[in-house]
Amino acid sequence: MKVELNQFSEKHIPALCQLLNNENISKWLLQIPFPYTFQDAEFWINKCKENPEVKKDFAFAIETEGSLIGGIGLHIKSEHSAEVGYWLGEKHWGKGYMSEALKEITNYAINELTLVRITAHVFEGNIRSEKLLIKNGYEYEGFLKKSHKKGEIYFNTKLYAKEI
Numbered sequence: 001m002k003v004e005l006n007q008f009s010e011k012h013i014p015a016l017c018q019l020l021n022n023e024n025i026s027k028w029l030l031q032i033p034f035p036y037t038f039q040d041a042e043f044w045i046n047k048c049k050e051n052p053e054v055k056k057d058f059a060f061a062i063e064t065e066g067s068l069i070g071g072i073g074l075h076i077k078s079e080h081s082a083e084v085g086y087w088l089g090e091k092h093w094g095k096g097y098m099s100e101a102l103k104e105i106t107n108y109a110i111n112e113l114t115l116v117r118i119t120a121h122v123f124e125g126n127i128r129s130e131k132l133l134i135k136n137g138y139e140y141e142g143f144l145k146k147s148h149k150k151g152e153i154y155f156n157t158k159l160y161a162k163e164i
């Protein structure tokens, strides 16, 4: 089993629509609406193409055998730290794909971007994501009340981080 992290492009729009139009995924993600439409996918692909002077977002399509199975990205928070975010299509859960992708992007953050701290804010109740982070060397740092707001709903989050 081997996942590849590639650039997002127009060819991913149909699979994005199919995989992300799923409340079991979107309910754990701040930026993903439900229902997830063609326009949402198109907006995302255009955003990935933006080329600002100082790059703050690094997004990758997770692929196996040329097919999109999920996404993972880093948002730069400071000169030395970034926040990681990720999702997998539900039919691809439980196969170890995200562990591979998370290892790869963590190494990228440390080795290529020379960051020393990577954080993940996990909505309260997202046990799968917490286990994934712990399995990959991220440590629990604290419980943050109402740290995130999606629409009109506040979420408590659990902060995980990896430092080198």
Ligand SMILES: CC(C)(COP(=O)(O)OP(=O)(O)OC[C@H]1O[C@@H](n2cnc3c(N)ncnc32)[C@H](O)[C@@H]1OP(=O)(O)O)[C@@H](O)C(=O)NCCC(=O)NCCS
Pocket (backbone or CB within 6 Å): 024, 025, 026, 028, 029, 085, 086, 087, 088, 089, 092, 093, 094, 095, 096, 097, 098, 099, 120, 121, 122, 123, 126, 127, 128, 129, 131, 132, 135
């Ligand atoms: C988070 C996500 C990427 C994890 O991928 P995955 O393929 O499901 O991960 P795994 O199969 O490795 O599962 C992680 C762990 O949770 C465990 N687990 C799965 N379902 C569980 C449940 N209902 N209760 C408790 N543990 C559970 C698994 O056994 C596994 O632990 P193990 O490795 O010790 O056996 C995927 O579930 C997903 O995309 N979720 C929706 C989006 C999301 O939550 N993104 C992260 C936001 S912080």
